[in-house]
Amino acid sequence: MRQVAARCLAEILPFIALSIREVLELMPLSIVDDLEEVRLRLNRPLAVRLNQEEFFLDRNGGTSPLISGAYTVSQDDLQKTVQLISQGSLYAFEEEFRQGFLTLPGGHRVGLAGRAVLEGGSLKTLKEIGSLNFRIARAVPGSARPLLPYVLNLRRARPYHTLIVSPPCAGKTTMLRDLVRFISYGIPELHFPALTVGIVDERCELASCRQGVPQHDLGPRVDVLDHCPKAEGMVMLLRSMAPQVIATDEIGRAGDVTAIWEMVHTGVSVLTTVHASSWIELKERPHLRELIDSKVFQRYVFLSRRKGPGTIEGVWDEQHQLVTIAN
Template identity: 45%
Template sequence: MNKKEELLKIFSIKLRNILAKAELDYELLQEIRLRVNAPLLIVYDNKEYFLTEQSELSRCGEDSYLLTKNELKETMEYISNYSLYAFEEELKQGFLTITGGHRVGIAGKTVLEENRLKSIKHISFINIRLSHQIKGCANKVIPLIMENGNCLHTLIISPPCCGKTTLLRDIIRQISDGEKDRGGLTVGVVDERSEIGACYMGVPQNDLGIRTDVLDCCPKAKGMLMLIRAMSPRVIAVDEVGSKEDIEAIEYVINCGCKLIATVHGNSLQDVKGKPLLRKLIEDRLFERYILLSNKGSVGHLEEVYDRDGIEIYSKTGGGL
């Protein structure tokens, strides 16, 4: 089943027909947003479009198809196979992961129990984020973060929507699989939001390599410690670090001799230094490589790479690979 068929089956019959007739390359389709009494909206090739009832793309919301409450309800029934109760634990996180690794974010009325989120009902907002793998997008990065057959402690710095998770995913795959002249390494992945491996029923839908173990929907700090104690990884990979607990776990991982690859939102190395918790890691020179991405060019577009002393070792304008 291809990506288009995989996705269309989760929508109401009406929405399925509109999307099926639209001229879309599903490799460029990034998000499909459904809101009760609001226009059908998609993010396509990094641009926002509305879809009309005639399946035409429009930049004007006035011509777009308006979603009804029944269509959202029908869509959720298909997504959950008519049993939202079976997904109660996932609903507490505000999203479901479906076949193919696509993530369905939901919003509506929250139900609290002893000040904790128990569930979400009256779901009126759905955001389907398509999972995309771009194998080979880390080809330029791998030689810069590998040394004598081992991985260097690496921090990927990127503004939102610049492909940092896509890049991280391919780095994990290449490190895990290895190459003819480089053996593979055991990698442990803490996938707190099911974005890296996109696990469905515990099985990663994305290719993370043959030597990779995944803790799905697990808090990063707890997951890093669990992997160290139980799975003996040579490398641990996590996405979007920043909390105090994350930083403490990172220090523990590094002091245990395990290599770490992490990502963080930021526009520059100086920007990240401005975050008090991360500043300490940088000042202590714990990371050996800093990978800076931008939204110029392809996904995971490499701007600059610095070593642990802040010395530039690669620049898209200054030579490089």
């Protein structure tokens, strides 16, 4: 894990202004191991997020409890960093700026905040960037392996319709990504064949495509539609790529539910996720209640951070019966 953390940091450093890069390179391994985000805010302290807590960094790469002791991000720092992430051409990344984020090699994301430029009442782009948030993307190959006997229908050689449920930052996207990877490669030890998977990546987090290429290993049999609303994307992929499995992240809107019904009725297996911490919270999601009551999902995987992100609390079937215990 330490090598993975160091590699992830090395992948984002070339896109950060040199003065801040030098501070980050001084961080001790204890910080690097838990690094989730690096935040640059104009005229405010350089900050990092570790285990869901934010800390300021001083010039020596150590955490500082005081604002006065922290490194202050300058206008020059921000401007140089924006130039680096946009490769010197803001026009080429206008769509990414309109979306409020862009993807770096390795699947890491940079969130942006600044002055909104409107055109016809709609957001056209962002200017005068005042905040940048580098979010570290860590794939965890093998994280979904404990789930395989429970979410795969070995007799039909298809995955069950599966909903991964977790609170924010508890590993649901990472778990879904690894499940897709297993299915795309095939699982010889379970005599499970490789299947084609269509991915609708509305927020560019699941595949994290950059110039059309997924930045995570999703296997050889995936087709990705990114920056596309989930409802439209699922139907589009169904018609254009004829997937055997559809995967998408964070469902919740009425249109998502309609599209999932169409997938189910055409024989496509659905793998998706939702934010919730319990059955009670899940059933309070108004549009999802229809799918739950209709027993569309055959498996519910609940995750938490109890032992770190990706802790499997249990797998339940469509009757809400536990099929495996927590890890």
